[in-house]
Amino acid sequence: MLIVGALFASAPTLAQLAPGVRMPPEIGAAYGRLGKAMMARDAAGVRTVWAEDFVVNSPNNEVLRRDxxxxxxxxxxxxxxxxxxxxxxxxxxxxxxxxxxYDTMIPLKGPGAGKQVTRPFTDVWTKRSVGWQLIARQATIAEAK
Incomplete structure (x- = not known):
């Protein structure tokens, strides 16, 4: 299960925007809800942000579905x-x-545990009847120091 450092720990309070980049408020709020739900291991909260058809291409090149x-x-x-x-x-x-x-973090478990990891990402959000939902994510671990 190499997806340890693969996916999300989207704590929005730790987000930094590059100069000139503007985050749409609705998506910024969704990242905030996702981060809180992930940290609390709240599956119901995660499901409100990740679309039912959400997929991720994880760092170990596995395509995983929401569940x-x-x-x-x-x-x-x-x-x-x-x-x-x-x-x-x-x-x-x-x-x-x-x-x-890109995300930077130190995984506490699994591959790269205890080392700083840089993980470039691409997130695809779509507007649905319930609001903005994440439908796809690509995340690749670029380096561990």
Whole structure:
């Protein structure tokens, strides 16, 4: 299960926007809800942000569906220290928003445990009847120091 450092620990209070980048308030709020739900291992809260058809291409090149990731989260496998989200691009369209950047963190379990990891990501958000939901994520561990 190499997806340990794979997915989310989106603590929005630790997000940094690159100069000139603007985060849409609704998506910023959704990242906030997601971060709190992930840290609390609150599967119901995660499901409000991740669309039912959510998929992620994880760092170990596995495509996982929403329930696969939630199962890992509930097993207490996604645990980080010094997590920071660096957002370098936000592209808005009426129905889709793309957010790109990189996360830095120290995984406490699994591959890279105890080492700082840099993980570039691309998140794809779509507007649905319940609001903005994350439908796809690509995350790759670029380096561990």
């Amino acid at each position: 696969d990731v939630i199962a890992v989260m509930e097993q207490d496998f996604l645990d980080y220290r010094d997590f920071q989200k660096h957002i370098t691009f936000v592209g808005e369209k009426p129905e889709v928003t793309i957010v790109m950047g």
